[in-house]
Amino acid sequence: MENTKIEWATHTFNPWMGCTKVSPACKNCYAERDFDHRYGKVKWGPNGTRVVTSDANWQKPLKWNSEADKAFALYRCGGGLNKEIYQRPRVFCASLADVFEDWDGDIRDHKGNPLWKCNGTQCFELRTDSIMREHCTKLTMDDVRARLFRLIDATPNLDWLLLTKRPENIRAKWHPFDWQTPSDCPYRKNVWLGTSVESSEYLPRIDSLEDAGVLASVLFISAEPVLGPMPTLGEHLGLIDWVIAGGESGPDARPADPDWFRSIRDQCDMHNVPFHFKQWGEFDEYKKRVGKKAAGRLLDGETHDGSPMLFAF
Numbered sequence: 001m002e003n004t005k006i007e008w009a010t011h012t013f014n015p016w017m018g019c020t021k022v023s024p025a026c027k028n029c030y031a032e033r034d035f036d037h038r039y040g041k042v043k044w045g046p047n048g049t050r051v052v053t054s055d056a057n058w059q060k061p062l063k064w065n066s067e068a069d070k071a072f073a074l075y076r077c078g079g080g081l082n083k084e085i086y087q088r089p090r091v092f093c094a095s096l097a098d099v100f101e102d103w104d105g106d107i108r109d110h111k112g113n114p115l116w117k118c119n120g121t122q123c124f125e126l127r128t129d130s131i132m133r134e135h136c137t138k139l140t141m142d143d144v145r146a147r148l149f150r151l152i153d154a155t156p157n158l159d160w161l162l163l164t165k166r167p168e169n170i171r172a173k174w175h176p177f178d179w180q181t182p183s184d185c186p187y188r189k190n191v192w193l194g195t196s197v198e199s200s201e202y203l204p205r206i207d208s209l210e211d212a213g214v215l216a217s218v219l220f221i222s223a224e225p226v227l228g229p230m231p232t233l234g235e236h237l238g239l240i241d242w243v244i245a246g247g248e249s250g251p252d253a254r255p256a257d258p259d260w261f262r263s264i265r266d267q268c269d270m271h272n273v274p275f276h277f278k279q280w281g282e283f284d285e286y287k288k289r290v291g292k293k294a295a296g297r298l299l300d301g302e303t304h305d306g307s308p309m310l311f312a313f
Contacts, residue, residue, distance in 0.1 A: 007297075008244055008276055008307070009092035009161060013061055015148045016107075017096040018042040018050040022165050024227055025198040028252045031096040041110075042096075049106045050097070052115060052144055058151065064089055065155035072157065090159045090192075099148065099162050100169040103141040115139040142177060149175035149188075156190055163194040163222055167208035174215055185214050192218035192242075192308075199228030206236040213239050218308050220244065223264055224278060226256045234267035241308045242274050247281025249292045255283040261299055274306030 004012040017035055021027070021044075032044040042051040068089050075086045093099060107115050116136035152160050164170065170193065179186055193216040195209040196202075206221060213219050218241045223230070225248030237243075245264045247256045261277060268275035280295035297303065 004092060006092060006095075007278055007305075008090070010089040011060075011064055011091045011158075012095050013057075013091050013093050014053055014096045015058070015094060015099075015151075016050050016052045016144060018044060018048055019096075019098050019101060020044070020046050020048075023198065023202060025196060025225055026165070028248065028250050028254075030250055033250070035096060047105070049108055050103055050141065050144075051108050051110060051112075052139075054110045058147075061091060061151055061155050061158060064091070065157045068157035088157065088159050090161055091155075092161045092163070093148070094162070098164050098166055099145065100164045100166045100173050101141070102166070102169055102173075107139050107141065107144065117143060142173070145173060146175045146177075152188060152191060159190050159192055159218075160188075161192045161194060161220075162216075163196060163220075165196045165205070167193075167195040167205050167212060170209070170212040170215065174212070182214065187215055189217045191216040192220055194220040194222055196222045196224070197230070197233075198223065198226060200230050200232065201228070203230065203233065203236050206240065210236075210239045218242065220308075224248075225254065225281065226260050226264070227254060229257070229260050229263060230267075231263060233264060234271050237267070237271045237273050240273055242276070242306070243268050244276045244278055246278035246297075247283060247295075249279065249281045253282035253289075255287045255289075256281065257287075258285045258299075265299060265304065268306070274308060275304050276306050277304040 003010065006012065017031070019029075019031065021029065021032075029044075035041045036044040036048075043049045072086060109115055115138070117139050118136050174186060176186055193209060193212060195205045197205055209219055219239055220242035221240055222244045224244060224246035226245055243264065245261055248254050265275050265277070277297055277299045279292060279297045282289055282292055282295065284290050284295040
């Protein structure tokens with residue numbers, strides 16, 4: 001999408017589509033509901049497919065990067081007297097997939113063709129014709145991931161938000177894939193790494209995220225949808241720069257206890273971590289189903305738009 005309705009991002013970019021459910025937060029996955037069951041664009045699950053989006057879609061971040069470069073140049077021309085601090089565009093990457101999924105199954109293009117690459121080449125080359133298949137190998141997810149990281153490196157004016165439910169995979173699937181020591185650590189200052197946590201049972205994901213903290217400039221948590229209390233969240237916030245929380249939306253949404261959100265807010269405040277309350281979801285603070293729009297995003301009468309304070313580089 002050119003611009004996203006997600007409050008904490010500027011754009012959404014999907015390099016591919018498809019995923020496998022890994023925890024209770026995935027139960028009512030909107031991406032599976034719409035792009036598998038409704039539109040039939042991709043088959044979800046461990047025996048499904050992963051669909052690489054079109055080349056035209058892959059060109060969009062390059063356009064956003066150019067626009068951001070021009071916008072920052074205009075900001076600097078103002079002599080730093082602008083009333084508002086310049087905010088770098090944020091790209092939420094893979095809302096319809098998980099960048100760090102361990103996938104070795106079928107990979108297709110957006111027209112349904114199986115994807116191949118030429119032997120011995122370093123570029124991302126798609127081949128679907130039967131004549132070339134004897135000279136090519138099937139595309140792997142590491143090939144697609146490498147293409148994504150090259151795009152990230154080619155767009156230094158954008159901050160890329162990579163949110164995963166598989167933080168334990170980040171280090172192994174971080175391009176280049178063969179780095180071993182801190183001295184050759186492929187740190188990317190324009191990447192924000194995040195993990196999803198829906199209840200206390202999944203707080204260990206934060207520890208795995210922090211293990212990958214040497215790779216990115218920001219670490220964040222998405223507690224959405226919150227499905228249970230997290231009274232010990234604060235014990236895991238040592239290296240975390242940002243927490244986003246919200247309730248579930250959609251036809252089968254599950255209500256959340258308002259005290260769960262208050263607890264997250266208060267623990268963030270105690271540990272000086274910016275807190276962003278995204279939405280109540282389908283149910284308001286009285287657990288009455290009123291719809292996402294009517295429920296709004298005020299927590300105890302306040303809007304919480306906390307965000308990491310970073311300077312443009």
